[in-house]
Amino acid sequence: MEEAGAPDVAAPEVEAATKNLVFNAAERLFALHGFQNVSVRDITAEAQVNLASVNYHFGSKDALLFEIFRRRTAELNRERARMLHEANDRHGGAPPVREILTALMAPPLRWLAPANDRRISLQFLIRARSEGTEEIRQSLSGDVSHLRRFSDALIAASPALPREEVYWRLHFVLGMIHQNRFAELDRLNVLSEGTTHEDDVDALLTRMVDFAEAGFTR
Amino acid sequence: MEEAGAPDVAAPEVEAATKNLVFNAAERLFALHGFQNVSVRDITAEAQVNLASVNYHFGSKDALLFEIFRRRTAELNRERARMLHEANDRHGGAPPVREILTALMAPPLRWLAPANDRRISLQFLIRARSEGTEEIRQSLSGDVSHLRRFSDALIAASPALPREEVYWRLHFVLGMIHQNRFAELDRLNVLSEGTTHEDDVDALLTRMVDFAEAGFTR
DNA sequence: AGCGAAGTTGAACAGCTGTTTGATCCGCGC
DNA sequence: GCGCGGATCAAACAGCTGTTCAACTTCGCT
Structure with missing residues (x-):
């Protein structure tokens, strides 16, 4: 890379x-x-x-925060969009749910890898999402175009589901992703007495996609 | 009032x-x-x-925050523990996954109901969990006894799963719950163009438990 | 070499922060 | 009535906050 x-x-x-x-x-x-x-x-x-x-x-300090947020968000969304695009190519424009979820989850999980410089960037993004300024919050609710690509793909891949059901499940999936904060991972390590290893991001990605796909296509 | x-x-x-x-x-x-x-x-x-x-x-201001956090956490965990206890009684000490997940999810969702005074308390708790002081963070990682009741029950109800797998899936479920913040719900409403109604907490509970159960028992 | 823009510096500013203090008020038991 | 302890009050405190300013240095270009 x-x-x-x-x-x-x-x-x-x-x-x-x-x-x-x-x-x-x-x-x-x-x-x-x-x-x-x-x-x-x-x-x-x-x-x-x-x-x-x-x-x-x-x-200003606020502008600095926003610039970091803007740049990192653009980078992350670009990776996600590229993976979704590739999945589209592989499946004639209609990829299955599992590949859409992978495109959504793989980039942030790759950033989470311990050797990756971007580990700290991911933590920044997750934090900014919940603690950010009003400007960031508006930027998040305002720009749904990125997320809409994924919700549209999921709707197309789930013809049996009502649209609002897809939105809810996408909401749940995003919650799973945002849960990967230092503090929450620490608590998980305490609870599991060290048997969970978030450093193995490939295994974690499989785990998350398995869980989310099962919830989506049950 | x-x-x-x-x-x-x-x-x-x-x-x-x-x-x-x-x-x-x-x-x-x-x-x-x-x-x-x-x-x-x-x-x-x-x-x-x-x-x-x-x-x-x-x-002090910090002590005030901690006291609110402590009281609300105790109240929420008490409701959850009571529901888990009742599920235990109904199933001879070994309730199925779905009932365990319901005991975990129903109390916070009940608090989320618009008519409920505790709606604001739930938002407070979710916020304190991610933005809280060092004292709160230590309190969260330190007291895993509450969460352990649920992980133990889930392990017993999932004999085919390795323990660490159960911990990870519980981690995902908690992420789903914590996603129900004002800001995230607002974004969901924008994305779905108002077709999602988080005010119907019974429907939301069913949705969440369905999703989580499918992910857990796939 | 010399000019001008870009960058860097230390110092200071006004405003807000949580907390403390000592005085005052209130209600209750003696 | 008296006194006493808890509760409330206005005022002030020291410290930290983000930001600004004018002087100074550095660098690129002609």
Whole structure:
């Protein structure tokens, strides 16, 4: 997936070095401690840059959060859309439920892999989704076009189901995905006394798709 | 607001009136706007009490949050434990998966009903679970005894499944439950163009249990 | 070399935060 | 009536917040 010599994951385009430092430090701290618990001073200290850098490069702390959210969301949705597109190609435009669910679940689970740089990005996204500012919340409810691609595909693949039933089940599936936060995974580890291994993302993907597909096509 | 004579839901035991005012106002504001976005001044203004009331009656803002969380969690878990107990009685100590899942899901869904005073309490709990303080997070990972009752019952009801598989599926089910936040339900309504009605909690319960049971016993 | 824009810096700003304090009020038992 | 403990009050506290500003440096281009 990654190549040696590739530019920093955070910013493919060439930009000011400190801007990227701020971006990455902020994403990391937001993901670990939450937006409200991280101050601009925390970010600039972590990035080892001047305090004013955040406002100079991003305008405001809120704008910084939103820019991270926007970029990561676009990246994640792009991967999902590509997988859905490939599934369409393989099945003449009408892929089965299992492949649609896989396209929805595989990208975030890949990001969750321990060796992946994007593990922290996924945690950021999950956190931003529930703790984000009003701007982020509006962005989430406003842009349903991405999600609609999946709901439409699921409706087409489930001719026996009423549409609203499909929406509900998609809602449940999204809940399964968003449950993969550090805190919840920790609790799962405590409960299972360490027998669950979320690091094996391939096994986890199979597990999740099995569960969701069974719920969808019961 | 409430019928005369009925004791306040928030505090069955007799306590100082302003303490209850603070408790209820704080729960409401926390549920609607998040812990960090609500100041002590917001709470005392909403409750129409003096600013110092929070520290006088609860010690600190964090302690207030934790007390609300503790009480609501205890109430919710009590309902769940009672339903599991009744399912045990009905089935000689070995209830089927569907009844265990119902015991887990029905109480929070009942709280979600629009006419229910506890609708706001459920939103508070879901929010506190993901945005809460370190104390709340430790309380969640530390006290697995409540959840263990359900995982043990599910293991007994699923003899063909490896234990860790049961833990994972329980994890997914909890994700389905926690997905029922205002923001996520709003997005669902936008996506479905208003055809989903979360107010019909009985239908929602059936839907969720159907989905979860199919995933569990596939 | 020299100009101008872009970037960086330290310092300061006003505002809001949770918490504390000491005074005052209220109701109840003696 | 008196006193006492709990409850309420206005006021102030110190600390942290995001943001701004003007001075300074760095860099690219002619």
